[in-house]
Each structure stands twice: as C-alpha cells, then as structure tokens.
Amino acid sequence: MLLRSDLIAALAVTAGIGLAVQSGADAPLKATAIMPDAHLEVSFATEVMPILERYCWECHSEDSAELGLKLDTYEGVMAGSDYGTVVEAGDADASLLVDMIISGDMPDGGDPVPAEELDVIKAWITEGALNN
Numbered sequence: 182m183l184l185r186s187d188l189i190a191a192l193a194v195t196a197g198i199g200l201a202v203q204s205g206a207d208a209p210l211k212a213t214a215i216m217p218d219a220h221l222e223v224s225f226a227t228e229v230m231p232i233l234e235r236y237c238w239e240c241h242s243e244d245s246a247e248l249g250l251k252l253d254t255y256e257g258v259m260a261g262s263d264y265g266t267v268v269e270a271g272d273a274d275a276s277l278l279v280d281m282i283i284s285g286d287m288p289d290g291g292d293p294v295p296a297e298e299l300d301v302i303k304a305w306i307t308e309g310a311l312n313n
C-alpha cells in the first residue's frame with residue numbers, strides 16, 4: 182500500500198505543478214487583455230508621455246515645430262491645435278488624437294504606434310484624461 186500512496190502523492194504533485202505553471206503562463210496574458218477595458222488607472226506622466234515622446238515629439242513639441250499641436254506637456258495635449266481639441270476626456274472614440282493613430286495618418290511617416298500602446302492612450306482618455 183505504500184507504493185500506491187506514493188504514486189498518488191506523485192500524481193498530486195505533478196498535477197499541482199501543472200496547474201501552477203498553467204496559471205503562471207495565463208496570468209500575464211489575461212492582465213494585458215483586460216487592461217484597456219478594466220478602467221485601471223493609467224498614468225499620463227509615466228505611461229502616456231513616453232509613448233508620445235517616442236512617436237510624436239519629433240514634430241509635436243515645443244522644440245520641434247511650427248505645428249500648433251504640442252504633445253510634450255499635459256496642457257499642450259489638452260489644448261489641442263488651432264483646429265480644436267484632439268482629446269475628448271472620457272471618450273477615446275471621439276478623440277482626434279486616437280483617430281489619427283488608428284487611421285495611420287499619425288505619426289506622419291515612421292513606425293506606427295503598436296496596438297498595445299494605442300490601448301494605453303485610449304484607456305487613459307477613457308479614464309478621464311487626467312493629469313496623473
């Protein structure tokens with residue numbers, strides 16, 4: 182009988198490890214998939230700014246341009262351009278800044294903004310476009 186209980190114990194351990202590995206592998210995937218809709222707080226300063234810096238500041242910053250739209254400060258992002266606002270707090274779908282990235286018009290040349298980073302921007306807008 183010793184043998185059988187050892188076998189059961191071994192099976193239980195194997196199953197336990199299997200579960201642990203499985204949930205370990207699933208967890209990060211679920212976290213990223215849920216994030217844009219889960220209304221977790223996205224930080225403008227630490228999450229949104231680095232994306233704008235990488236893809237937009239070349240043309241939309243205080244240093245770079247004659248362009249009206251400055252994306253290198255919170256105030257600039259919210260002020261928009263001569264044509265109007267580009268971020269509608271709480272409504273990512275109505276925000277020109279999001280539209281321009283989805284349509285591929287922005288960034289004007291260069292690498293497109295990856296979907297995960299666009300999701301960060303959208304989540305930030307959905308959460309109220311806070312200066313956080």
Ligand code: HEC
Nearest residue numbers: 236237239240249250262267277278281287288289290294
């Ligand atoms: C290589 C230069 C360049 C880069 C990089 C760039 N833009 Fe632009 N952007 C422009 C120009 C030029 C215009 C104005 C001309 C036009 O409307 O097509 C413009 C216009 C816009 C507008 C419309 C408002 C306005 O002033 O006309 C938005 C919104 C915008 N850009 C967002 C972005 C975002 C967001 C990024 C980064 C993901 C980005 N742009 C990157 C050059 C650039």
